[in-house]
Amino acid sequence: MTQGKLSVNNKPTNSDGQQGNEEKKDNATAPSAPPTYEEATLGERTKAGALSPPMTVPLHPSWAYVDPSTSPNYGSGGYPGDTEMLTTFSWDDKNVRRVFIRKVYSILMLQLFITVGVVALFTFCEPVKGYIQSNPGWYWASYAVFFITYLILACCSGPRRHYPWNLILLGIFTLSMAYLTGMLSSYYNTKSVLLCLMITALVCLSVTIFSFQTKFDFTSCQGVLFVLLMVLFFSGIVLAVMLPFRYVPWLHAIYAVLGAIVFTLFLAFDTQLLMGNRRYAMSPEEYVFGALNIYLDIIYIFSFFLQIFGSSRD
Template sequence: MAKAKQVSTLSKSDNEPPTYQEATAGYDEMEAQFAWDDRQIRQIFIRKVYAILLVQLLVSVAIVGLFTFCEPVRFFIQTHPGLYSTSYMVFLVTYIALSCCGDLRRQFPWNLILLTLFTLSMSFMMGFVSSFYNSKSVLLCLGITALVCLSVTIFSFQTKIDFTSYHGVLFCLCMVMLLCAICVSIVVPFGYVPWLHALYAVAGAILFTMFLAFDTQLLMGNKRYSLSPEEYVFATLSLYLDIIYLFTFLLACFGGGRE
């Protein structure tokens, strides 16, 4: 009888659910391991994006320098404006493909092929535009762009301000810039207004400086919104366009025409 009672007691204790401490034992270690793995993946993602971005910028600077300082090349492209139109079409097609086709921009090697065509076409257009400006002005704007990008990147990594939560503000500013561009295009045929052109260029430079901070923090992954580590092509595309547009507006603001 005593043995039967003891067996009954043991079976009852075996059927009891585990306590909270027993059920969550080892959870902290697992959470720390997952957080560590996520940080490792994010760091690899950031290094990959900036490595590709560095190659893009080196190609763009090389093409801009060639078109600006090499007189035969400059004369050739200025007398063949159809090359600019072709580059613009390639830029537009590759940009739409990389921006709208998520599966395509994640599929290797097509994503890198499209990104290469996009970079070359954009660099050619920038070189074409830069060829009409004074060489010193181009160098000055390149230097200012480099300093601004470095400062904004360091600030975005260090600050506690979450720029990713201001996407609505950036959208409204883009709409304002669009309306201003329409107004400028209407005014220009009746006469060139230097101060209006300079004001629009300064506003554009400020806007894309803000976009650079926004996209940098999306890349970091420690703010309200972040990019998936699979989206390294889209992240590179965003940062590259921010820098190119910043350079374009600075060139429009500070650049002097070639004599």
């Protein structure tokens, strides 16, 4: 009995002892925190003799970030250490811009050839000259077509960029503007028209070459050009109001000189928009709009030169 009691009484003690031992064993065998990469591979790297720390990749690598303040534009410098990639992309950008400029001036040459042909027809052919002067309704019709097509091409990017509607609208615009220019030229002496054509060609060629070579940025002078254009616009309104009452030759001469200067500056402005390495640049998709602007500048310069140097027919 005593032994049984002792044995019974000893069981909890033994069980508690076993539980304590098991807790100690559990504490001894409990897994610790997982080792780091350096600790796990320390032995292998020690055997291999490579004790350098592992290469870490930053969350935002430096090669994936471009500082906007140091990003190059067309024709500027490049990113340091990226010469090969920069050369490729820079060549592609310049090639796109070069194709764009070639396309604009090809369209412009075609427009100018059509206009010169219409001006020559209206100036040298007496029957055609007499017909257009005796039917001014065609002048106002062509002016309406010119105004509508210009608004569509200038204000609507869809028709202006969608082939072939952009070229069709530009062709209609060119024909209407050529008719207006030819009818204006028919009222002047033939020698005066030829002289003004030569002067316009020389001025436009020299301004184009100067705009491509100079370091002066005409695209940053938008405010000055806008002010000059407003002065020209309101001066034209005043002259249109005064014309039915009295014709003032010197006032019209000043207006023509101002108009020639303003649109010569606009020609330099529009030319530098095509280059792509100035403060403002034109998108390569806007080749129709670029040709339209330069064509209008040249036509306006010719018309103002005609008012300055031209002599009317008897």
